Amino acid sequence: TIIRAGKLSIHHGHLFFRGFGAPVNAARGLFLKVKQSAIVGHTHRISEHSETTLSGELITCWSTGCLSELSPDYNPVSNNYSHGFAHIQTKTDGNYSVKNFRILKGKIL
Numbered sequence: 749t750i751i752r753a754g755k756l757s758i759h760h761g762h763l764f765f766r767g768f769g770a771p772v773n774a775a776r777g778l779f780l781k782v783k784q785s786a787i788v789g790h791t792h793r794i795s796e797h798s799e800t801t802l803s804g805e806l807i808t809c810w811s812t813g814c815l816s817e818l819s820p821d822y823n824p825v826s827n828n829y830s831h832g833f834a835h836i837q838t839k840t841d842g843n844y845s846v847k848n849f850r851i852l853k854g855k856i857l
Contacts, residue, residue: 754838756846757782761790761811773797774811785809787836787846792816792829794850810834810848 750759761774764781775797778788785808792814800806813832819825831851838844850857 753836754842754844755785756836756838756844757784757786758836759786759788761788764788764790775809778811779807779809782809783807787812787834787848789814792818792827794830794832794848796848808846810846812848813850815851 750757752758761778764778773795774788774791774793775795778786779797779799787810789812791811793811794813795811796808798806798808812834813830815831815833818829818831819827823829832849833851835847835849836844
């Protein structure tokens with residue numbers, strides 16, 4: 749299910765990252781699939797990718813970190829997970845702002 753915070757699409761992300769390997773930059777991989785601003789959390793890795801369309805519209809995609817274990821039993825090594833979360837603020841006209849926070853050693857950066 750895709751939900752929206754104003755004009756921003758939000759999805760867990762599991763449908764966008766299937767197959768042999770995940771992209772190096774999950775936000776760019778998401779951008780290449782959806783071609784609109786969106787945010788996902790499935791990869792547990794923090795990234796951001798922005799491009800401007802020919803008409804001047806800014807499209808940005810984000811992937812968020814996680815608030816869980818960085819080395820879970822199902823994927824204990826070489827996963828490059830990072831702790832983090834996003835704060836999304838919406839306005840009545842549908843515009844929004846996203847702050848994609850990283851957490852390092854218990855501190856929000």
